[in-house]
Amino acid sequence: MDVGNAGTVMRFLPPVACLADGPVHFDGDPRSYERPLHGVIDALKSLGARIDDDGRGTLPLTVHGAGALDGGPVSIDASSSSQFVSALLLSAPRFNQGVEVRHTGSALPSMPHIRMTVDMLRSVGAQVDEPESGGEPDVWRVSPSALLGRDLTVEPDLSNAQPFLAAALVTGGRVTVPDWPLRTTQPGDALREIFTAMGGACELTERGLTFTGTGSVHGIDVDLSEVGELTPGIAALAALADSPSTLRGVAHLRLHETDRLAALTKEINGLGGDVTETADGLRINPRPLHGGTFHTYDDHRMATAGAIIGLAVAGVEIENVATTAKTLPDFPDMWTGMLGEPSGAVGVSSGALGAPAARRGV
Structure with missing residues (x-):
């Protein structure tokens, strides 16, 4: 195997x-x-x-x-x-x-x-x-x-929604993710609270989650020990924020698909950022960023982090964006399709986040 x-x-x-x-x-x-x-x-x-x-x-x-x-x-x-x-x-x-x-x-x-x-x-x-x-x-x-x-309803993978919600936060746009569960044990549900603290607003209804940004991103001091997989996307936003951020409780990310703390530090700093690796996380001081190659280390969440930065910084090229296929095979098309919308709300299609909201027999 x-x-x-x-x-x-x-x-x-x-x-x-x-x-x-x-x-x-x-x-x-x-x-x-x-x-x-x-x-x-x-x-x-x-x-x-x-x-x-x-x-x-x-x-x-x-x-x-x-x-x-x-x-x-x-x-x-x-x-x-x-x-x-x-x-x-x-x-x-x-x-x-x-x-x-x-x-x-x-x-x-x-x-x-x-x-x-x-x-x-x-x-x-x-x-x-x-x-x-x-x-x-x-x-x-x-x-x-x-x-x-028994029959089970398979929820969409909420962590896969992170780059799309982040896009609304960075650009001041609006994104709707259908089928977001009203009650869930998924750690990705923490995105609602974290991204609201960083400057957005969300509305959760039976239709799904609608998230609206203002185009202004605020820094955050947050313990991510329970939601470590969200760290790369939050770090990308923090590099674009209007104040410093401290991301804590994620020393275990050094053992993920790559050493995510070292990788985020190197790649954001390579674009002109100011990221310092701490014992259990990252300290991020926003600085004007410039274009360049954002390496992914064959890590799907590094790829989506680079895509978030690329929304606000011209000339960012994601090396091996195809690594997103691990969890979101259609990410490149979904991302460009979202950006191709002329104006107004951008929707993430039902089932696009990894599992359709449908009944499945087990």
Whole structure:
């Protein structure tokens, strides 16, 4: 299985592979070899799995599936990625003893993603005990059980809306994203609050989300530990703002598709910006920017960050914008189509953000 550089795939599927009847080999892009998998690999080994990774704790690796896994209690340090926890929980109902995952490290990043995992498991009948509903701190328990088939409404990926909402903020325009859920556990929903604080206004109705900008972007001091994937787009806006910004709580981004903190610092500064990397984030002092090449490092969110800056700065060229295909295959056409509108509101077509708002049988 070639996972490319997809963290979700490389972490969520090895536990599933333990339930297969035979070996499953995982490989990926060169950058995937640098991304940590030890939390999942070590946990599965302690739960009874046989995994060959030559002790690296990274790809490539082979899971020797035996058709079942004992499961039981396991302690992991998931401070580098909440995906370590979600990966074990998602397959746990099929483990003979279920699983008890105990996080032993420092603060967990991206907690909303674990909440999404728990909500999804419960929606199909799994019994989950977790800290936020009165359980033991930093401990998640999933009992072995059969899961129930049901129809699900797949929400659009709200984080994919970020560059389009940012476009309204930068240009003083208006963008409507249909099917934005009225209630959701997606961390991308934080865009409404963050972008409002940066100078826009939003209206959420049953039709979707309409966001309006003024053409003026304000700096922000914000903890992004729960919504780290939004950092590149927010950093791009901060470079165009009328006051300094501090983005905190995202040290774990150094282990994403690329070292996003280093990449954002280098690329924005390469256009004349003033970005300083801190221990857990970025400090951004707005300066007049000029054109140049914005490198993406094969990272889809770096590409969309460059596109945001290009709305306000002439001559910005995005190197390898095709990397956006990882999560938004139609991004270049959607972006140019939006900019081609003569005036007034620009709509993001229904279903364009990664999943149509339709009923799907599971």
